[in-house]
Amino acid sequence: MLTLYVIDTCDTCRKARKALEDNGVPFKTHDLRKDGLSAELLEHILERVPLQDAVNKRSTTWRNLPQEDKDSLDATSARQLLLEHPTLLKRPLLDTGGDALKVGYRAGDYDKLSS
Template structure:
């Protein structure tokens, strides 16, 4: 089953959910704010997607970080993501084969089938 890692009130996440619903695809959601981001889940994601691709440097959370926090290495980045799950780009859609798609634009899910 597909898993959509998202934040409930994120507009792009809502569009992604609508696209999945319109295609009548079965999926479960994991709200990063409500359900949290565990170290195990973060490693699960990072085993499929490079760290540099999942940090959302356009987010309000990123802008509010200190310059010291923004100067991260792999370990400190993991700590930042665990402390601030909203730093993850979203939505993240995990496919049945374990591949994770980052973000959503119209048409991204057109090739998916249920």
Template sequence: MLTLYTIKTCDTCRKAKKALESKGLPFQTHDLREDGLSASLLEHFLEHVPVLALVNKRSKTWRDLPAQAKENLDANSARELMLANPTLLKRPLLDTGEEIRIGFREGDYDNLHG
């Protein structure tokens, strides 16, 4: 089953959810703010995606980080920051069971099948 990792207040996440619903695909949602981010879940993402590709540098969470944390960002510090601030992850994240898709634009899910 597909899993869509979102934040309820994210417009792009809502669009991704509607796209899956319109295709009639079964999926579950996981709200990163409410349901959290465990170390094992983060490692699951990182099996498919480079760590720095997951960091959302356009988010309010990123902007609110101390300058030193942003300047010295590497794979280890990015892991720590994302675990402490799950809203720092780019979203939505779609786990198809075979891959992790980051973000959403119209048409991104057209090739998914139930």
């Protein structure tokens, strides 16, 4: 079964969820804010998504970080920040169970998925 990693208040996440529902694709939802982001889940994601693609540098959370945290971002500090602030993870993330995760959503992205 597909897993859609979201934050409930994210408009793009809502659009992605609706697209899956409209296409009749079964999926489960994991809300990063409510359900959390464990170290194991983060590593699962980062095995499939490059770190630079996983950090949402357009988020309010990113903008509110101290400048020194942003300037010194490396693989270790990024992992720590993502665990402390799951809303820094780009979303939605669609896990199809394969080798890659689909990061983000644009209309039509899920049209080829079927139930």
